[in-house]
Amino acid sequence: GCRHVSTAKPFYITTPIFYPNAVPHIGHLYSLLIADIYYRYYSLKDPSRAALFTTGTDEHGLKIQKAAQAKGLPPKEFCDHLSTHFRRLSRTANISYTRFIRTSEDAHEEAVRHIWRELDAQGLIYKGTYSGWYSITDECFYPDGAVSHIAGQAIATETSSPVEYTTETNYMFHLSAFRGALLDHYAAHPTAIFPQQHLADTLAILTEPLQDISISRPRARLSWGIAVPGDPEHTIYVWIDAVISYLTAIGYPWRDAENSGLSNGWPVDLQIIGKDIVRFHAIYLPAILLALKLPLQRRLLAHAHWTSSQKKMSKSLGNTTDPFDVMGTYGVDPVRYYMAIAGGNFRDDVDWSDAQVKKETTELRNILGNFLLRVTSSKIRGIIDGAREKGGVLEPAQDGRYEPLCEALKVLPGEVAKDLESLEVSDALKRIMEVVRLANKILTDVEPWNGDSPALTLASFDASVEALRVAGICLQPFIPDTAKRLLDALGVNEQERAWVYADKTGAGVGLVRGIKLFEK
Numbered sequence: 001g002c003r004h005v006s007t008a009k010p011f012y013i014t015t016p017i018f019y020p021n022a023v024p025h026i027g028h029l030y031s032l033l034i035a036d037i038y039y040r041y042y043s044l045k046d047p048s049r050a051a052l053f054t055t056g057t058d059e060h061g062l063k064i065q066k067a068a069q070a071k072g073l074p075p076k077e078f079c080d081h082l083s084t085h086f087r088r089l090s091r092t093a094n095i096s097y098t099r100f101i102r103t104s105e106d107a108h109e110e111a112v113r114h115i116w117r118e119l120d121a122q123g124l125i126y127k128g129t130y131s132g133w134y135s136i137t138d139e140c141f142y143p144d145g146a147v148s149h150i151a152g153q154a155i156a157t158e159t160s161s162p163v164e165y166t167t168e169t170n171y172m173f174h175l176s177a178f179r180g181a182l183l184d185h186y187a188a189h190p191t192a193i194f195p196q197q198h199l200a201d202t203l204a205i206l207t208e209p210l211q212d213i214s215i216s217r218p219r220a221r222l223s224w225g226i227a228v229p230g231d232p233e234h235t236i237y238v239w240i241d242a243v244i245s246y247l248t249a250i251g252y253p254w255r256d257a258e259n260s261g262l263s264n265g266w267p268v269d270l271q272i273i274g275k276d277i278v279r280f281h282a283i284y285l286p287a288i289l290l291a292l293k294l295p296l297q298r299r300l301l302a303h304a305h306w307t308s309s310q311k312k313m314s315k316s317l318g319n320t321t322d323p324f325d326v327m328g329t330y331g332v333d334p335v336r337y338y339m340a341i342a343g344g345n346f347r348d349d350v351d352w353s354d355a356q357v358k359k360e361t362t363e364l365r366n367i368l369g370n371f372l373l374r375v376t377s378s379k380i381r382g383i384i385d386g387a388r389e390k391g392g393v394l395e396p397a398q399d400g401r402y403e404p405l406c407e408a409l410k411v412l413p414g415e416v417a418k419d420l421e422s423l424e425v426s427d428a429l430k431r432i433m434e435v436v437r438l439a440n441k442i443l444t445d446v447e448p449w450n451g452d453s454p455a456l457t458l459a460s461f462d463a464s465v466e467a468l469r470v471a472g473i474c475l476q477p478f479i480p481d482t483a484k485r486l487l488d489a490l491g492v493n494e495q496e497r498a499w500v501y502a503d504k505t506g507a508g509v510g511l512v513r514g515i516k517l518f519e520k
């Protein structure tokens with residue numbers, strides 16, 4: 001049939017754009033993975049609605065300038081090289097972004113200047129003397145109150161990054177003018193920031209008077225960046241440059257200005273970020289959007305951090321786990337599975353643990369992989385082929401033992417959808433695995449391989465295959481390759497893998513084959 005393509009606004013998902021000051025680590029894979037899970041989920045949920053998924057690299061600023069200097073490379077060349085590692089990470093991990101943006105692209109730079117001029121024309125930018133503690137690692141100024149002095153070293157209390165006191169003439173953005181509008185916005189949209197704690201923190205900041213922010217650095221200090229329009233002695237602050245990338249990644253300044261970019265995808269429907277950068281996304285970007293009269297992002301998901309010995313994994317600290325290594329060792333989907341299960345709660349930091357990865361991935365293999373093999377064993381096959389010939393049919397639901405599974409399967413797709421839409425990724429995945437576990441348990445209880453009742457063996461086979469089919473559809477966002485192999489093995493038609501089919505009991509399975517689901 002003819003596929004209906006709706007004219008609805010594309011569903012737009014973003015990850016942060018990453019600093020290519022070093023190769024990516026597990027934390028970057030995590031943000032990409034969460035975004036990918038949602039991109040795949042929404043694409044399955046509503047195949048007629050386009051979905052956009054952008055990521056990229058944040059290439060300007062002092063941090064990159066210094067890192068390039070240390071390698072003796074021009075910053076652009078340095079970024080060209082490191083940016084490819086972030087693309088390669090996405091490729092390896094099966095991350096299906098639709099656009100990878102680099103802030104060194106001409107079109108992005110032009111759009112940043114365009115927005116600067118617009119803010120300036122509105123009188124929101126002024127020149128002032130700014131004093132504060134700058135952290136190159138965090139690329140931001142800290143006020144006195146946010147700095148600690150330990151053993152003669154000044155550090156940012158929150159991040160422990162070294163800071164340096166500077167007094168400069170900078171361009172300032174009149175952020176304080178937006179405090180009331182931002183408070184109103186969050187009062188009207190109490191689910192705009194998740195988990196709740198980050199909304200509470202944001203409201204706490206907005207309850208106090210807001211300081212205007214410095215949005216440029218003297219060129220003598222920062223040369224690697226976009227020059228302030230009309231004043232080449234100043235370079236635009238990297239964070240202003242960076243948050244604008246969410247607009248430029250989908251083609252801002254778009255031509256259909258009258259509908260505020262709607263047909264291009266704006267606003268972001270789901271913005272995935274780490275909890276360390278909430279302020280830039282919950283206050284700075286929304287203030288700029290308010291000034292531009294653009295709708296604000298619909299939902300911000302700020303996830304917790306992966307730690308190593310309870311310390312945030314970071315390129316600057318060098319305490320990182322290499323995502324390519326772990327995917328090489330355990331396989332891509334097992335790592336995706338582990339990260340979604342262990343990190344899909346978003347509230348608490350998670351310490352990376354190889355022992356935990358082993359435990360969870362073994363569990364996945366046992367519950368899912370071995371189940372398929374048990375259900376398709378030659379012994380069972382022989383019995384059911386015989387039963388089919390004799391026409392002995394028993395509906396799974398007619399055997400009391402299968403009732404709970406049939407019930408669980410009926411509600412599973414809806415409940416997984418509900419979990420995902422309320423941003424509870426870990427719960428969603430656990431729920432699917434719970435049902436597969438139940439199917440395993442019943443199979444063990446019924447022992448269909450005994451062949452006492454061929455009709456019951458057949459019913460058992462049908463119920464198990466149905467459990468695998470429904471689980472397979474629901475698992476696609478999380479472990480796409482494995483789910484594909486599973487659905488292929490069940491003979492499920494490619495056209496019948498969208499979310500709605502999980503709700504259609506017994507929808508098209510074909511010739512079922514027993515295969516090994518996991519390579520490793």
Ligand code: ME8
Pocket residue numbers: 015016017018019020026027028030031058242243245272273274275276277304305306307312313314
């Ligand atoms: O902050 N655990 O880039 P970035 C979980 N360029 N997630 C982590 C993580 C960890 N240990 N470490 C990093 C920047 N991340 C800016 C962003 S956006 C307009 C500009 C993830 O390379 C997390 O999502 O330091 C964090 O926000 C993101 O990587 C950015 O890392």
